[in-house]
Amino acid sequence: xxxxxxxxxxxLAIAAASPALADLVLPSLSYRTGPYAVNGIPVxxxxxxxxxxxxxxxxxxxxxxxxxxxxxxxxxxEKGVECYxxxxxxxxxxxxxxxxxxxxxxxPKATADGIPVHSMGYGRTSAANGKVFEWIFNYxxxxxxxxxxxxxxxxxxxxxxxxxxxxxxxxxxxxxxxEPIRTLEELAKxxxxxxxxxxVDHPGQxxxxxxxxxRQQKPDYVLMWxxxxxxxxxxxxxxxxxxxxxxxxxxxxxxSENDVLPAGAGSNGYKALALANPGDxxxxxxxxxxxxxxxxxxAGAGDQVGTVLYMRGMYQALLSTEAIxxxxxxxxxxxxxPAMVRDGMEALNITEELMAARGMPGFGPAFQxxxxxxxxxxxxxxxxxDATTKKWSLVTDxxxxxxxxxxxxxxxxxxxxxxxxxxxxxACN
Amino acid sequence: xxxxxxxxMEVTLNGLMAGVLYSLVALGFVLIFKASGIFNYAQGVxxxxxxxxxxGIQDGQVPFAHLINAIFGTNVHHxxxxxxxxxAIILTLGVMVLFAIIVERxxxxxxxxxxxxxxxxxTIGLAYFMEGFGDLMWGSDIKKLDIGLPQGLNETLExxxxxxxxxxxxxxxxxxxxTIVAAILVITLTLFSQYSKTGRALRAVADDHQAALxxxxxxxxxxxIVWSIAxxxxxxxxxMWGAKSGVQFSLSLIALKAxxxxxxxxxxxxxxxxxxxxxxxVGEKLFEFSIGPMIGGATENWFAYMLALLFLVFRPQGxxxxxxxxxV
Numbered sequence: 001x002x003x004x005x006x007x008x009x010x011x012l013a014i015a016a017a018s019p020a021l022a023d024l025v026l027p028s029l030s031y032r033t034g035p036y037a038v039n040g041i042p043v044x045x046x047x048x049x050x051x052x053x054x055x056x057x058x059x060x061x062x063x064x065x066x067x068x069x070x071x072x073x074x075x076x077x078e079k080g081v082e083c084y085x086x087x088x089x090x091x092x093x094x095x096x097x098x099x100x101x102x103x104x105x106x107x108p109k110a111t112a113d114g115i116p117v118h119s120m121g122y123g124r125t126s127a128a129n130g131k132v133f134e135w136i137f138n139y140x141x142x143x144x145x146x147x148x149x150x151x152x153x154x155x156x157x158x159x160x161x162x163x164x165x166x167x168x169x170x171x172x173x174x175x176x177x178x179e180p181i182r183t184l185e186e187l188a189k190x191x192x193x194x195x196x197x198x199x200v201d202h203p204g205q206x207x208x209x210x211x212x213x214x215r216q217q218k219p220d221y222v223l224m225w226x227x228x229x230x231x232x233x234x235x236x237x238x239x240x241x242x243x244x245x246x247x248x249x250x251x252x253x254x255x256s257e258n259d260v261l262p263a264g265a266g267s268n269g270y271k272a273l274a275l276a277n278p279g280d281x282x283x284x285x286x287x288x289x290x291x292x293x294x295x296x297x298x299a300g301a302g303d304q305v306g307t308v309l310y311m312r313g314m315y316q317a318l319l320s321t322e323a324i325x326x327x328x329x330x331x332x333x334x335x336x337x338p339a340m341v342r343d344g345m346e347a348l349n350i351t352e353e354l355m356a357a358r359g360m361p362g363f364g365p366a367f368q369x370x371x372x373x374x375x376x377x378x379x380x381x382x383x384x385x386d387a388t389t390k391k392w393s394l395v396t397d398x399x400x401x402x403x404x405x406x407x408x409x410x411x412x413x414x415x416x417x418x419x420x421x422x423x424x425x426x427a428c429n
Numbered sequence: 430x431x432x433x434x435x436x437x438m439e440v441t442l443n444g445l446m447a448g449v450l451y452s453l454v455a456l457g458f459v460l461i462f463k464a465s466g467i468f469n470y471a472q473g474v475x476x477x478x479x480x481x482x483x484x485g486i487q488d489g490q491v492p493f494a495h496l497i498n499a500i501f502g503t504n505v506h507h508x509x510x511x512x513x514x515x516x517a518i519i520l521t522l523g524v525m526v527l528f529a530i531i532v533e534r535x536x537x538x539x540x541x542x543x544x545x546x547x548x549x550x551x552t553i554g555l556a557y558f559m560e561g562f563g564d565l566m567w568g569s570d571i572k573k574l575d576i577g578l579p580q581g582l583n584e585t586l587e588x589x590x591x592x593x594x595x596x597x598x599x600x601x602x603x604x605x606x607x608t609i610v611a612a613i614l615v616i617t618l619t620l621f622s623q624y625s626k627t628g629r630a631l632r633a634v635a636d637d638h639q640a641a642l643x644x645x646x647x648x649x650x651x652x653x654i655v656w657s658i659a660x661x662x663x664x665x666x667x668x669m670w671g672a673k674s675g676v677q678f679s680l681s682l683i684a685l686k687a688x689x690x691x692x693x694x695x696x697x698x699x700x701x702x703x704x705x706x707x708x709x710x711v712g713e714k715l716f717e718f719s720i721g722p723m724i725g726g727a728t729e730n731w732f733a734y735m736l737a738l739l740f741l742v743f744r745p746q747g748x749x750x751x752x753x754x755x756x757v
Contacts, residue, residue, distance in 0.1 A: 033564070035679030038571045173727040199727035203679045205670065206686065208443050209717040209729060215599055216436050229679035232571070236673055240581045240601055258571045262675030266581070296502065301495045301568055303506070 023067035024060060024324055024336070025091040026051065026317075029083050029098060032300070035203045036075035036228040038258050039309055041300055043098055044070065046313025048299035049292045053284075054321060056291035061321055062328045064335060075228070077101040084109065093341045094118050094320050100176035103136075108421070111135045116342040118323075120316050121146075121252055121275045125179060126413035128375025130346065131425040133414065137345050139319075139376025140367045141401075143225075144409060146251045146273050147180035148401035149380045150223050151187045153249065153271075156396075163192035166219040170210055170226065170234055173199035177225045180251070182413075184223075186405050204230025211237035224250040231259035239266025246271060252380065255392070256308040260385045268387035271395070273380045276315050276364040278392035280306035284314075284359030308392065315364055322358075323348055346371055365398055371428035378406065432596070439598045440718040441711055446604035448710020449611045450669055454687035455694065455702040456614070457662040462696045463635045464655040465537070467548045471556035473684025475525075475660060478563045480667030480676045482524050484572040487517040492566045514576035518664070525660030526653075533652045541648070560681060572676040578606050580672065607669045614665060615703060618658070627654060635697075685730075692737035695750020704748060705737075712736045 028047050031040030051066045060066045069090055071083035080102030084095060095110060095117045097103045103123035110117045111134065118137045119127070125144045127136035141149075155162055169184060171177030181197065188195040196217060198210040204226060211234075214222060222243065226234055231254045238248050246269040250259070255272025285306075292298055293305065304310040327336040327344030336344070348369040355361055367377035379398040386393060418425060454476065461469040469475075485492065489508040498504055512520070536551055579602035587597035622628035633641040634651045642648055667676070670683050694705025713729040713736070721728045740748065 032569070033560070033678070035677075035682055037564075037569050038677045038679075041569055197726065199725065201727045201730045203682055205674055205679060205683060206447065206729070208447050209440070209714055209721070210726075212436075212440055212443055212599060212714075213718070216432075216439075229674050229677055233674045236580075241599055242582060258675075258677075262571060262573050264573065264575075301570075303568070303570065 023091070024064050025067050025069060025087075025093055026320060027083070027087040027090075027092045027095055028068050028070040029073050029080055029095065029102065030070055031073050031075045031098070033072060034074040034076070039228055039253075039256065040075060040098065042256070042258075042304035042307050042309035043313040043316070045299040045302075045304045046310035046315075047096075047317045048313075049288060049297075049305075049310075050314040050317035051321070052297050052299070053288050053291045056295065056297070057287055061324050062334045066321070073097070073099065073102060075099055077105055081105050081109070088113055088115060093324060093336065093338050094345075096120065096316055096320065098122075100124070100179065101174060104175055107133070107136055114342075115338045116323075116345055118316075118320060118345065120312075120319065122176065125183075125375075126410045126417060128373065128378075128410050129414035130370065130372050130374040131414075131428055132418045132423055133374060134426060135342060137369065137374040139348075139369050139374060140350070140365050141275060141378045141380055142375050142406075143176075143179040143251070144183040144406045145375070145378035145401035146380060147183040147223070148187060148406055149273055149382075149399045150249050150251075151184070151191065151193075152399050152402065153382050153396065154221050155191070156399075162220075165193045165221070166196065166217065167193050167221045167223060168196045168198055168214055168217065168219040170198045170200060170207075170214075170222060170224045172204065172226050172230055173201050176227065176253075180223075180225055183405065183409060186409065187402070190402075190405060200226070200230055200234070203228055204233055207233050207237050210234075211241055211243075214238075214243065215241045221247045221249065224248065224254045226250065226254045226259075231256075232262040235260055235267045235270055236263040238270075239263050245269035246384070249273070249382070255383060257390070257392075258307075258309070260387070261390070265387045267385055270385045271382055272385075272392075274383040274392075274394065275312065275380055277362065277381070277394065278308050278311075278383050280311060282360045282363060287359065288314075311363075315360075318358060318360065319348075319350070322350065322354070345369060346374075371426065375410070378403075435594055435596045437715065437718060439596075440714050442598060442600060443604070444711035444714030445707055446600065446608060446710070447714060448690075448707035449604070449608045449703075450666075450706075451686045451690045451709055452703045452706025453607065453611055453614075453662065453666040453669060454683050455690040455706055456618075456699065457659045457666065458684075458687055458691055459694075459696060459699055459702045460618075460659045460662065461655055463699075464631055465548075465634075465652060466545055467552060468545070468696070469659065470549060470552040470684075471559060472659065472663060472687070473681040474556040474559045474563070475528075475663035476667035476670065476683060477676075477678065477680040478528075478559050478667075479521055479525055479660060479664035480574065480671040480680060481563050481567040481572070483517055483521040483576070483664065483668065484574055484671075484676050485567040486520050486524075487512050487514060487576070488572075490567060495568060496565060518576070521664055522661060525664060526657045529653050529656035529660055532656055533649055537652050538649065556681070560678065564678070569678060572671075574668065574671040574676050576668065576672075578603055578668070578672050603669070603672055610665060610669070611703070614662065615699060618699060627651075631655065686733070689733040689737035691747070692734075693740045693747055695747025698747070698749030701747055701749030709733045709736060 030044035051068050069087050073080040100122050103119040116135050123138050125142040127133040250272040252273045252275040260267035323345040327340040331340045352366050365377050365379050378401045382396040383392040384395045457472045489510040491505050494506050583600045583602050586600050591597035630646045690705040694701030713733045716732045717728050
């Protein structure tokens with residue numbers, strides 16, 4: 001009798017301690033500490049707050065609550081892998097590592113474990129080839145798209161003639177920062193511009209050499225693939241040497257308020273690619289206020305609402321939850337598995353109507369994912385900083401990448417990956 | 430004059446200026462090591478904490494606002510006032526002195542006569558504690574530091590050099606300010622240690638703890654003084670580096686820039702920290718300028734350590750460090 005009671009008590013205790021199996025588990029590999037926390041916090045807050053709102057307003061997705069498990073990576077690849085290993089057993093449905101380095105490490109692991117990874121606008125660009133990278137997604141745009149979009153913007157400014165122009169790339173000396181080099185080299189061949197490469201070592205607090213070099217070489221345009229402290233230091237140094245800020249264009253990870261505010265008036269006119277619109281004037285924010293902010297359920301300090309990176313965190317959560325919703329529709333199961341979610345991601349069709357229905361009309365691009373295309377539409381806008389009003393404003397509509405350059409590069413790189421890893425390409429109809 | 434030579438001269442000048450900034454960080458390490466034999470791993474975090482406190486006080490930020498709001502359901506963030514820079518600096522210094530007293534009372538006092546490695550480990554713990562404490566106290570968002578320091582291109586120097594050679598040199602006004610501040614700091618520290626009673630006591634403790642104690646010098650008082658001065662140096666370093674990037678948590682990593690300076694200049698010499706900083710600054714910038722483009726760039730971080738190691742081969746105690754002779 002005693003044994004029966006003991007077993008029953010133990011079973012109850014285990015049930016209480018374990019996550020409810022019915023929960024939809026979404027891990028958040030965040031970084032709220034360390035040198036990159038300034039950028040990690042708003043993304044993590046936006047991601048968490050959107051999920052909190054869905055739980056409070058809709059009871060989750062399809063009536064099944066969402067359970068977010070946050071794990072601190074410190075933007076450190078080893079810690080990111082530890083987080084993955086520690087959380088995958090909880091029933092994780094999608095991983096969003098918020099780090100290209102971590103994404104690279106998770107590609108073989110998540111593929112073997114059958115858990116989808118969504119590196120939204122970062123990670124390994126050639127993962128856009130769904131025939132090779134079955135479990136990895138990087139929609140709505142990739143770094144190679146970003147490089148091409150930046151060059152297309154410059155082409156538009158220069159009447160489609162940049163032959164002989166000098167373009168410098170200032171980049172974080174890491175896997176992330178090196179991603180666009182291949183594409184830019186190809187684009188340099190096609191358009192005849194001269195590309196110079198200026199790596200900046202982690203964390204990027206000291207960039208005197210790079211900017212002296214820019215002052216001496218006098219490039220016509222400077223592109224930046226930076227993250228964390230590297231961004232504000234670069235913008236400050238550019239202002240110091242009086243580089244024309246409207247000829248300085250950052251990738252979408254170098255285009256937040258954190259990057260421009262420290263340089264004050266000097267950052268006026270700086271441009272960056274926009275994965276989605278800046279600003280928070282969307283109907284969804286009323287629900288966020290009602291169910292999250294006013295309810296005292298904000299993640300973190302609750303002081304990041306509306307910033308570019310906070311909204312990006314929300315967008316990441318929206319795309320993840322839409323994939324789960326799609327998986328529920330397709331399978332008829334509310335308690336979906338990672339494999340079902342992968343199918344949902346592959347069938348994702350983000351239309352303008354859907355974005356409007358979710359309270360974010362026109363926020364991000366309309367795009368469709370498919371078996372072969374995991375990279376989305378590959379489009380972005382250009383935003384420009386106004387230091388007086390302290391606001392980003394859009395200066396272009398959506399700009400497309402040069403598919404004639406990007407697609408062969410993706411095919412080449414993914415084929416090489418498939419060969420190295422003995423992967424047979426899937427047939428996609 | 431050939432362009433490349435002019436560029437090299439400009440790079441050398443900027444290297445000297447960068448070296449001053451490295452020296453500022455290294456100075457804090459030297460002061461504590463000299464007086465107590467502790468390699469203070471927390472020096473970089475002290476710079477971060479001091480800069481956070483300065484901006485927090487200046488902007489009238491409520492300390493621990495996040496914690497207060499979470500516990501009491503309030504929504505307080507700012508007092509609504511703006512403290513002038515001078516007063517904010519004085520108040521921050523007060524906080525750093527308080528910090529020194531706490532460190533002495535709750536850490537160092539309990540570790541007297543312990544092995545240096547134990548003390549080093551204690552400072553590692555202190556560094557992580559302070560990083561978390563700073564986050565809790567002031568928040569982890571990026572903060573703009575504005576205490577009226579000049580910043581940007583020095584036009585006078587540019588026009589003078591342009592007049593001479595037809596190419597205007599770039600020197601950042603902030604770097605010039607840092608150089609002046611560093612010079613004043615070193616002169617003051619030297620005068621303090623040579624001519625004041627406390628300074629002489631400090632040197633006595635640095636030479637021999639036991640002997641200093643036997644003549645009535647209070648080790649605890651000296652430690653508080655040394656950690657307070659190191660806190661002041663950390664504030665200066667935090668201000669100079671924070672003005673470049675905004676005050677954010679990556680500031681704690683500036684300590685990495687001080688290590689090769691210490692290896693080169695010696696852990697016990699104030700002039701060593703200065704000369705070491707200048708050699709590292711010029712060496713890494715010239716190497717990046719001349720060799721960097723041939724080998725892919727981004728050489729500065731590792732070249733600084735290479736240069737320091739090269740010096741160590743010939744002078745293991747560093748350029749100005751004390752030669753350690755232990756008799757058996």
